[in-house]
Amino acid sequence: MSEELLKLNKLYVDYKVKEGYLSAVKKVSFSINKGEIFAIVGESGCGKSTIAHSILRLLPEHNEIIKGNIFFNGEDLHEYTDKQLESIRGREIGMIFQNPLDSLNPVYTTGFQVAEGIMLDNVSKQEAWNRVINLYNDVKMPDAEKRAKSFPHELSGGMRQRVMIAMMLSRTPQLLIADEPTTALDVTIEAQILNIIKTLRDEYNTAVMLITHNFGLVAEVADKVAVMYAGEVVEQGTVFDIFDNPKHPYTKLLMKSLPRKAKSEGRLQTINGSVPRLTENKPGCRFENRCPYVMDICKIKDTERRIVTESHFFNCHLEKGGE
Amino acid sequence: MRDYVIKRLGVGVLLLFCVSFLVFSMLYLMPGDPVTLMAGPLVKVENLEGLRHEYGLDRPLLVQYVDWMSGIIFRGDFGISYKYRIDVWSLIKNCIPISLKLTITTMIISTIVAIPLGLMCAYKKDSWFDRITVNTSLVFTAIPSFWLAVLLMLVFAVQLKWLPLSGYESWKNYILPITTGVIGGLASTIRLTKSEALDVLREKYVTTAYAKGLDNKTVLTRHVLRNSLIVITVNIFMSLPWLISGYIIIEKIFGIPGMGNLMINSIIQQDFNVVQACILIITALTIICNILSDVVLGILDPRIRISVTGGDK
């Protein structure tokens, strides 16, 4: 269970923008083990999708600079050619996106789009189609045969997301990257989709990298959690570490701002200030301007990794985090 | 689909009626009348009344219109050309194939040239290839077709004498007009293809296709080209009637007796029946092309088959 599948080592991603460079991801390191659900949470714009896309080199505009290493099964994906990477995509690592309507080509049937991936493994058309139907059943698609012949717009949001899952699991990859897979869906559908992901993880032992800003999801399914803030991972641990024993001031405050109670039980905690622009790559902690415990050193020196337990660490100048 | 097409045809017919009435009354508003044209300057004014009566031109607008329209509907009779003294249909019937030959060739050539160029521009956005193609096509759009036609004539027919100056009998006659037309239309097709392909390239499903593990070629042909072709074909298709009128100047300069030339001469010479008939035919063509392109779009793009439009009640 604890075999290391994906390992990021000091990953930096800079986007080239008008004003210069935007440091979207800074010095991110973590690893995902086989079969585990690893959640990356953070507020919008903190670089979650950037990490996901840079693993498979799928950043759309080709205006980024990636530094650091991405090891998959011990091999550095960074050194792969485009051609080699093509054989990783879909087969070793699958990826699903937030909005399942945009993610499916409107002019082909959903079944074809799933089969298209399967046929890359030199599978006959008929065989591929059979596999599609099976997969549809796996993802609990009602009326699988008919749905495979439907076009994306003929399906509801939940069904489309099932198609995406089927598509990305069709070649039994070892890792599934799910970038906000349920944000566009209603809560009842969200619950269904999460359930499917969980079951399939159990069945195929696929590791899942779950990207979300919804702490509810994290609490529900994640094994491990990395909390990101402005391009940096500020804290990482098991889901219980993070929820029960947050260390980093940001995580701590965030936990208290979750509406977990009723107003009669008192007001929520808030975090003042706003996220800094990430344009200049200056040293220091990026939470410094909002942190209640800020010290002089926070503004000039990069943070240090503080280990709490084997699985739990946070990046802060305070040895014990915010108390 | 069938009901839809029938309904669209119905609307099309209504539109045709409105266009015909609009055009009819517009021409009615024009100064002068065809009889003076027919008579020429030497005929005495008193003698015109008889002619005017003979052609029914002294009747009220509405009566003339109804008469003209019923002629078309019940007898396929568009009236006679006051200038050529022949029934309008036999006049137009010779022009249509010539115009279609010109426009369709132009369309095919410019499509064949422009689509690959546009795709390349989109795929290699901001490369030197893209810049050169886009800027060249921008220069092309800035060239008025009448001027280009004259220049081409000057060079190839007057100076080099490689090609005939005018006429329309042999394929050689068509080289210069078609070149003029292609150069004029190239830019817009390139631009359309490029922007369409760029839009598609930005779509999430292209990323999905890559994420599935498809290689570049498959993604570009199966997902990008196929999806952008929908809009491109439909657009090109719909531009057919426009091309015919776009050829007005070219036909005139090269002396090709197509619809455009006929229309412009008829309007200049007050040959109203011909103008009306031409506009009606082009309108009908536009409507048919429109419906056809919707049908094609419906076939190519499954999203169109169901659509919901709302309105506040």
Next chain:
Amino acid sequence: MNDSPFKEFLNSCYKNRNFMLGFIMVLSVVIFAIFAKQIAPFSFDEAHPEDILVSPCVEYIFGTDNMGRDLFSRIIYGSRITLQVAILGAGLQLIFGVTIGLICGYFGGLADRCLTFMADLTWCIPGMIMALAVVTIIGTGLTNAIIAIAIVNWASYARLVRAKTMSIKNQAFIETGISFGEKPLAIMTRYILPNIVPVLIVTVSMQLPGTIMSTTTLSFLGVGSQPPTPDWGLMVSEGINFISRGPWLCIFPGLALVYTVFGFNILGEGLRDLLDPRMKSQ
């Protein structure tokens, strides 16, 4: 962020190559138009019967025409005509299109259906023919040609404004406006119009070359500018008859036209890059 938006905009204008090139080209035309009197060696209608069809030389750098008029001077003065076409044409089309588009888009219903139908109608009739017919009815002449082109082209603006209005109309800030008591006129002018101005600027600049071209074509056909107006289209059409004896009569006015239209084209292209929200968001 603290820069004023205007300064920011100027800055990005400065950096946009297309915009700058187009701007310079169009500016040069504007300068020619304003200082035509100072730049041109002769007046545009000063005939020299003894110098008919002189080929380009020191005295007449672009040669003379069949009335012995200096072609260079005529081309310089012609820039005034072209700018007049551009400004008046765009203005008219905008006034028609925006008013109708706003009203129909905002109120919808019957007016809207009428508009759509009218737009379909004008769309069905070949533009050049319609313009010719209109000019024939209202009489030849440059202003009338401009009006005719506006009558033919207003529908595309109306469609655009209508579509934009309909999409903006449903946005929350409009509904909020209504919820505290804004009247329709205020909604249209204070809320919707300012939000479509950038799109309009882009559209105008993209359509301007076409407007110039169509109006020039009408002049070429003899129903636009009247002689001895130094309209470039008219000059080309008059020059055609001298194509073998005086090819310069066709070539130079055409070049001037291409230069100007290309300038507007590329300016429009640049403006679109600058103002198109999608481009900007990247």
Next chain:
Amino acid sequence: SDGSKVSNELAEGQTLIIQDSAWEGVDLFQVSSWNDMQCLLADPILEKDPETGAVLPGIASDSQWSEDGLTWTLTFPEGMKYSTGEQVEPEDFIASVEYGLEVSPYADGYRAIESMEVDGRNVIVNLSEYQADMQYNFQSCFVGLIDKDEIDNMSADDKLWGCHPYGAYYLDEYQPGAFAILKANEGYKTNNPMLKNQGSSPVKTLKVVFTGEDFTFAQGVKNGDYDVLSTVPSEYYDELKAADNIDIFEAYGAEVNYVELNMTDSLFQDINIRKAIIHAISRDNLAKYLSEFETPAYSLVLKKCLNYSDKAVDYYKSNYGYDTDKSKQLLADAGWKDTNNDGFIDKDGSNFVFEFNCRDSETAKKVAQSLQIDLKAVGIDMQIKTQNWSYVNQDVVDGNFQMGYLGLGWSEPFLLVDNFCNRNVECTNPDPEKYNEMVAKARKTVDYDEITEQITAIQKKLFDYCTIIPLIDNNGYRCWRSEIKGIVHTPTGGFYLGDVVTDADGNFKNVK
């Protein structure tokens, strides 16, 4: 289309390609215009000697007038056949003239015919009164012969493009607005003494092309795309004349181009203003811009017309010649002065500005611009408005004009003088009754010199109205490739292919 296929098959070198402006039909009685090239389809009853003006035989081999000018005898010999194979009969003449009287817009030219009867191969025509312009009409293209059967049995619409008038060629194929293919009439015979070959034409096929722009025609005839241009575009006169592979000839007599002033317009109500404008026009200036092709005109009945008189010209020159001082004086007397120094005279705060309604031909535009310069010199702002001639014509007929530029090509005076002041009586003729009386009187006059006197008097009257200003004598020219030998042509427009030299294959190009 099948049309282009047929024409592709036409043998090169054996088909003569002629440019012409579009035709209205082949039924010469129904149409309002008949181009010279159409005379290949229909011969006139009689021909006229281009030099002396004498009457020559045409279809009719002989023509005799009685002393009193009321009886006319025409002879139609045997052996002349229509392209249908039918023989020409005297009855055909009667049927044709009756048909013409019924439908032709030019029937006024022989309205005096009272009765006709056949006498062997002769036809005797009786007139109610003498008509001075009648013989001219029978020498023109508007009166020819159509088989009586065709006249009786075909509807007017069918006849328009389907009848077979007697002529050297017949219409074989027609594409409206594009071209016509003519084939030689094998049964043709003529009595025209100008032709050596009085039988059927050696050039068996003609292609008449209607579409194109002036410059393509001019270039085309040089390049060999056309063999004959029926009218040389005025801008190309010099160029074609200089070309060594082109023969160019004067083709028809007289087209007077003139200006009409609308005297009902508030600006031109005062005759002195009209006079001022006339005095401001310099025909010498005009001549500088014009080619050899067009010459200034000082009278309405031009030199090449019947009944021309130098007296009219002299009268015009001495009374209405170029005189800017006089012009300015007249204007100043009427209260028009340049008070604001903008170069234009003004009165009551507005400038003297009017619109000149002008045809859109190149010559017309040149004339207009020359006038504009002349008028500017006396402070008048003349705005040019160019239109197709039919609109100009229409505007003048409707009285919807200030100053209009028109042209009339006809070399016989009566139709001209009828037209000048009667197209829009209110606008141009202050005294229509008197004027028409003078015309009617002249028309009944038998003696040629006497007619000339009267026509001159009529012209002087017209000049004095100051509403009609003669400007240009527009000479027509026709050209063809020099390698084609034997085309017979007359300066009055006759064009005959009967004597063209061909080789054994029917080739007419480069035949020694």
Next chain:
Amino acid sequence: MSEAVIELNNLKKYFKINIGIKNKKAYVKAVDGVTLTINKGEIVGLVGESGSGKTTLARVLLNLTKPTDSHVVFNGVNLSKATSKEMKKFRTEVAVVFQDPASNLNPRDTVMNSIMRPMILHGISKKIAKQKAIDSLELVKMDSRYLNSYPHQLSGGQLQRIAIARALVLDPKVMILDEPTSALDISVQAQILNLLLDLQESLGLTYLVITHDLNVIRYISDRVAVMYLGKLVEFGPTKEIIENPKHPYTEGLMAASPILNPHDRDKEKYLMQGDPGSLINLPTGCHFHPRCPYYTERCQNEQPQNIILSNGHQVTCFKYELFGKNS
């Protein structure tokens, strides 16, 4: 009981639509017979799946669109018959804040203009309006130096504060908040929620808060209304609805709502099956029956009535017929 500010009785709003290229006419019953009372000074939460008609209900309440049937009663005044004076009063007393912070403000107006506009419309002089604008910014804890900014220069949280500030300038009694926080980050959401609560307490406002986040509802509201496909299926005090949902749909909704405590994750949960239906193709009978675990034949054919249980708890389900009385 406290006085009712807004009363709805069997309110309906149907939209006419054309389906497909055949242009078949159909109705979207976006609000179908909603009966609801909002009392002075309370916070009512409205939840439901997307497309269930929540926003439409808000728009009808605001008189932005005319109801198809019945009418809105505001402070005892029937809005469909209101005089222009009453209408004007209504416009000042009810304010709205929509979901997307960016679309809440006119992008071409400065913050200052946006805030001052309602006051100027209601005849308040420019000078006073300006002062009030500054005051109201203070109220939402924002610096007045933002007054001259344009919306695109501000962050989502700031924009939402400004939208709230503008809603407040006319001293409204009622605020309708359509998903006021769903586009915001958690940390900002907490700020806005607190702000709303503070304002409500200090100014004695009445809120209708629309949201699909049950955690937010639980935190903020006194009573909760649950909508499903245009119908109000349950309405009652928050605590009761959260802890003891009556309607099977509410039950499923509560179960599906994400927990915020990982220790609860392994609890056995009831997972609602099926997709939410569409308003265009409504099921017969009770709209919920295709997804309902308890459905009987009756549910398929008959529409259940609104049943009022003790404590003003309303529920629309046959299961509770025995316990309550039909309204």
